[in-house]
Amino acid sequence: MVGKKSGKALRDEGLERTxxxxxxxxxxxxxxxxxxxxYTDYLKRDDQYLAFRLANEEARIKMTKTAKDRDRALAMAKSNEAEAEAEADGDANMEDAEDTPTETAGSKVIVIHVGSQNLRIGLSSDALPKTMPMVIARKSTTNESEDQEEPKPKRFKRDDGTDEDPERVFGPEWSSQYTTMASxxxxxxxxxxxxxxxxPKEGVVNFNRKQSPEVISEHNDPExxxxxxxxxxxxxxIIGQPALRIPDTSKPRYKLFWPIQNGWCNERDYESKRMLFLDISLILEEAIKxxxxxRxxxxxxxxxxxxxxxxxxxxSYVTQVLEMLMREFGFSRVCFIQESLAATFGAGFTSACVVDIGAQKTSICCVEEGMCIENSRVNLKMGGNDVTETFIKMMLHDHFPYADINLWRRYDYLLAEELKKNLCTMDEAKVSPQAFDFHLRVSGQDTQKHNFKAFDEGHxxxxxxxxxTIFDNSHKLDGRRKLIEKSVDIYDGQPNDPTSAAQSEIMTALAPPLPSNGRANGESQSTAPDVQATPGRPQQSSALGRIQEQEATPRSSVAGSPAPETAGTPQAGGAGTPAVTAPTSQPARPAVEYRDDILPVFPLDNAILTSIAHAARSDxxxxxxxxxxxxxxxxxxxxxxxxxFLEARLKALRPGFQKEIMIGVPPRDLDAQVVVWKGASIFGKLSGTNDSWIGKLEYDRLGHRLMAYKCMWAY
Structure with missing residues (x-):
């Protein structure tokens, strides 16, 4: 056994422990x-959020400034104590007046409402906004009418000069539906x-066939x-209204681009996301200047x-716009407001079902006590432009004298908009054969005056x-998701965009069966709709039927009667609207929320009732x-x-609410086109009670993550 070494030996060998x-x-x-x-209190107190901390700090600074100003006013008035108090109050009141949100915010707040066809912009202190077309014309080798293979819509002529058969040009399906609607x-x-x-129809067609244009020299045309x-x-x-007045045969050619279409970013006509948002920023910049x-x-x-x-x-659109406004435009503060909420601000209503019919989209949402009810939101991809195209298509079907009209041409597009505004009406008393005229003005050519007759096309x-289904919905999904990917959650990869039960109900009614097994959740093959076919009316109305079925059960249980085997037939709709039944024995189809191959186009009256049903939730x-x-x-x-007309349709669908159903118009004779902008301008003046402003400092530190704390709704 080796003996233990002494401390001295370890120290000599360098092994001593120290x-x-x-x-x-x-x-x-x-x-x-x-x-x-x-235990941890991380992110459990308001002072741990930068957004709340900055807001509290701003309020503290403002309170300190007010106190200092009041003390200074009292110190300056030494001669008369009574006058000193009066002056102090007067100075304090003047200071408060300078800090009044209405004055300060009104003159230093820019309100922007971007639409598919028009941009409305102005200061919050303005009574009405400035309106300009949301379009930009860029130099190109061809214009938009030369790029399109098939003009929309247009009637062709045979080689001998006679008109082609309308049914052959527009298709038997569309012609049949048009004839059915007329009947x-x-x-x-x-x-x-x-x-x-x-x-009456034959008289209109015969009159239109005989018409020839009257030529008016340019110096005799007062307009x-x-x-x-x-x-x-x-x-x-070139941006705005001047872009629409560029001659189609200009040298060099200019091509029109509309960055927003159908309420979405226009991915169909752009090749890159950068150019798309560059055009949006150029239009906004030109409007501000x-x-x-x-300047x-x-x-x-x-x-x-x-x-x-x-x-x-x-x-993805909101975050890109926020970055543009903060970084490129350099605004001091930015906040967002939803369209329907802005409409109630503009009209002065506390609760309402807002139906916003735009140029290319229609949005429906129920607003209650300053909040949009999330599950009531509906977004339909149809609007006034569809009416314009369909009206011209119907006129051409009835041998419109100006057979060469092409809505891709700028002057024809403006002419069609004018004709729609003058002739379209929902009043059946005005449906009769009537004579009209219009002037066709083309750059470099003499003005032509056309006479024509119209019967029921305007209705x-x-x-x-x-x-x-009478609208042309074939190209509205072209290019979808080509440039802008869907926003997804960074943790679980699920879609991040807001959803709505009412929108999901409508999408489910319109959706074809899932392609995995050819049927959706137990549907029989015979009941599954054709994937290629346009959804028919019974399929469209099924959403309303299911909602009414859900509502019918609690009402019947109150009376003590048992729930029926099938959903009660909802109240009959207007002419052409079939009764709807939704058998409970068949399994329900799965809800559709995140599919980009389904175009949300749905009857307006049924969509309104769907939105209200999800907002009320059987209350x-x-x-x-x-x-x-x-x-x-x-x-x-x-x-x-x-x-x-809409009120009559809703009463026909829900006769139990005959006395309650009422369609309102914006008060104080306010133009329906500017109600949303007006409400946003009122919202911009509420700087004292509005906590949704995003400042530069917090945006530089947190970026678009601030939206979760700043928005008044669940972002």
Whole structure:
């Protein structure tokens, strides 16, 4: 056994143990966590959020400033104590007046409402906004009418000069539906004891076939158009109304781009996401400089911005717009407001069902006490432009004298919009053969005056809101998700955009069966709709039937009667709307929420009732409140007598609410097109009580994550 070495021997060999009180490592030592009593207050207090901390700090600074100003005012008034108090109060009142949100915010807040066709912009202190087309014309080798293979819509002529058969040009399916709608209108007018001439359609067609244009020289035309003159050298791009007045045969050619289409970013006509948002920023920049007079970008840092977004928005679009407004435009503060909420602000309503009919989309949402009810939000991809196209298509079907009309051409598009505004009406009393005229003005050519007759086209075209299969919906999904990916959650990869039970109900009704097994959740092969076919009416109305079925059960149970085997047939709709049954024995189809291959186009009256049903959730009082407070806004709602017609359709669908159903209009004779902008401008003045402003400092630190804390709704 080896003996133990002495301390001296270890020291001589360098093996002696020494303790110099030094740590084994310079890396910080963390004490073990007590697993029994583990607790943390991380992100559990408001002062741990930068957004709340900055807001509290701003309020504290403002309170300190007010106190100092009051003390200074008291110190300056020494001669008379009474006058000193009066002056102190006066100074304090003047200071309060300077800090009044209405004055300060009103003159330094820019309100922007971007639409598919028009941009509305102005200061919050303005009574009405400035409106300009949301379009930009860029230099190109061809214009938009030369790029399109098939003009929309257009009637062709044979080689001998005679008109082609309309049914052959427009297709037998569309012609058949148009004829059916005309027959239904005729039967409805006869039932309402309205006198009609014999064979009115044939008389209109024969009159139109005989017409030839009258030529008016340019110097004799008092309303000749001022066309946009190109500079030398030509501009790279032209924005707004001047872009629509560029001659189609200009040298060089210009091509129109509409960055927003159908309420979505226009991915069909753009090749890159950068160019798409560049055009949006150029249009906004030109509007701020031209219409608001803020020529220097250095001054923009003194201004705040209120930006209106859709109720069912896409987060990728909102975050991109936020970055543009903060980084590129350099605004001091930015906040967002949803369209329907802004509409109630503009109209002064506390609760309402807002129906916003725009140029290319229709949004429906129930608003209660300053909040959009999430599950009531509906977004339909149809609007006033569809009425314009369908109206011209119907006129061409009835041998419109100007057979060469092409809505891809700028002057023809403006002419079609003018004809729609003048002729379209939902008043059946005005449906009769009538003579009209219009002037065709083309750059470099003499003006042509055309005479024509119209019968029921002006009524049947806006009827497409209630029978949307008459609209041309074939190209609205082209290019979808080509440039902008769907926003997804960074943790679980699930879609991140807001959803709505009402929208899901409508999408489920329109959806074909899932392609995995050819049927959806137990549907038999015989009941599964054709994937290629356009959904028919019974399929569209099934959403309303299911909702009414859900509502019928609690009402019947109150009376003590047992629930029926099948859903009660909902109240009969207007002419052409079949009764709906939804058998409970068949399994329900799975809800459709996140499919981009389904176009949400649905009858307007059924969509409104679907939205209200999801907002009320079987609450009878809420149902009566919303159904009696329907407010229709937007440019597409300006069709004559649309409100009365919609009200009659809703009463026919729900006869149990005959007395409650009422369609309201914006108060104080406010233009329906600017109600949303007006509400956003009022919202911009509420700087004292509005906590949704996003400042530069917090955006630089947190970016778009701030939206979760700043928005008044669940972002």
């Amino acid at each position: 303790d110099n009180n030094m740590d084994l490592s310079s890396w910080p030592q963390v004490a073990a966590i007590n697993q029994k009593n583990y 239904d209108l005729k039967a409805r007018m006869k039932a309402n004891k309205r006198r009609m001439l014999p064979n 000749r158009v001022e066309w946009t003159e190109l500079e030398t050298p030509p501009q790279e791009y 031209g219409h608001l007079g803020l 220097s970008k250095k001054d923009w840092a003194q201004y705040s911005c209120v930006f209106v977004i859709p109720d069912l928005y896409e987060k 049947l075209a806006p009827m497409g809101f209630f029978e949307p 009878e009082k809420k149902m009566r409140d919303f159904i009696g407070g329907i407010m229709v806004v937007g440019g597409g709602s300006l069709t004559n007598e649309l409100h009365a």
